[in-house]
Amino acid sequence: MLTKQNAHRVTMVRRKDDPTSAPVPFRWRGDRRIGIGCFNHLIGEGDEARIIKLHEFGEWEVAEVSHPGYLESFWNAACGAHSWSSQNPDIIGEDEITMYERELHEDLQTMPEERREQYLTNYKSHLSGVWASESRVASAFVTGPAKFNYRRNEKAENAYRNKYEAFRQWRERALKAVERYKESLKTDEQRAEELWTKVLADIDSTVETIHSLDMGKERGYSRAIFVSNLFGRIATHAKNGNVEIVDRAVARIREWNAKCSKPIITERHSFFKLPDVARSVRQKAEETAGRENREVAFEGGKVVWNYEADRLQILFDAMPSEEMRSKLKMRAFKWSPRFQAWQRQLTDNAVDAARQVLNLQKL
Incomplete structure (x- = not known):
């Protein structure tokens, strides 16, 4: 049945008393002529479109939706999150349910089937935590200024902000992980x-x-x-x-x-x-693939011919002095966090440079 909780994702409806009738378009918030923050919904199309009131919803059943009701069970949580901070908590809660469901649906369409259930579970968990935290944030505009505990409310606001930022950071990491997983499934071709x-x-x-x-x-x-x-x-x-x-x-x-x-x-x-x-x-x-690296030790470290990486690398047992680091940079050696080594492309010139920097007779 068409309800206030599912109307935001409904696109087609039909008469409940005539299930064989052709579905007609439903436009959620299709008309906004009744005031700021207030909307009418439209049913039908073209010149035959008319406003449908909330009390009429029970006469219609849903024929088509834009996406599943992922967060429908969180309706009360979404609206309750704003009961202390807004005079229109139902409208704001409805807005957020709509926004997050669309975002969640778009996210799920981009990932493989086997990753969707876990992502959906985690998304709901994070979002419910955000709403629970936000529900403890009050506004003096709503509660009245008398004996308003500003310090306690400030802590609640900080807790909510931390929850929200953690939620958005988790989503960003999760989507990147999905992209890496999708990339790993691709063939070389x-x-x-x-x-x-x-x-x-x-x-x-x-x-x-x-x-x-x-x-x-x-x-x-x-x-x-x-x-x-x-x-x-x-x-x-x-x-x-x-x-x-x-x-x-x-x-x-x-x-x-x-x-x-x-x-x-x-x-x-x-x-x-x-x-x-x-x-x-x-x-x-191809010639160097699988070739065993060559190493030459010196006092305080070693020089490595890394054939796979095509790099001549200098590894020190301890951090070299500032003077040594300057010499390395002057001879085009760069620090590699990945290999924990000073390195440059593996060439004869690189070997000569390493010999001069380390003051070695031969390498």
């Missing part, structure tokens, strides 16, 4: 295709701007900067050994070159050498 979709959109957007500049449709921008930025973004994929993305990017530019009177990027540009760079990086990674 899915991840590669999603990445290419983003790269393709970026390429096309940049190329359209360059083409507009060439045609005189855009002015005031440097064509060379757009080309350079595009080259840099694809070069990053090449340095990561992402051969497939680089190959497809180069092919896409050649497609654009064939369509445009002026090439977007000429064949003489280093852009077209990026596939070779990507293959060289991948080959090097």
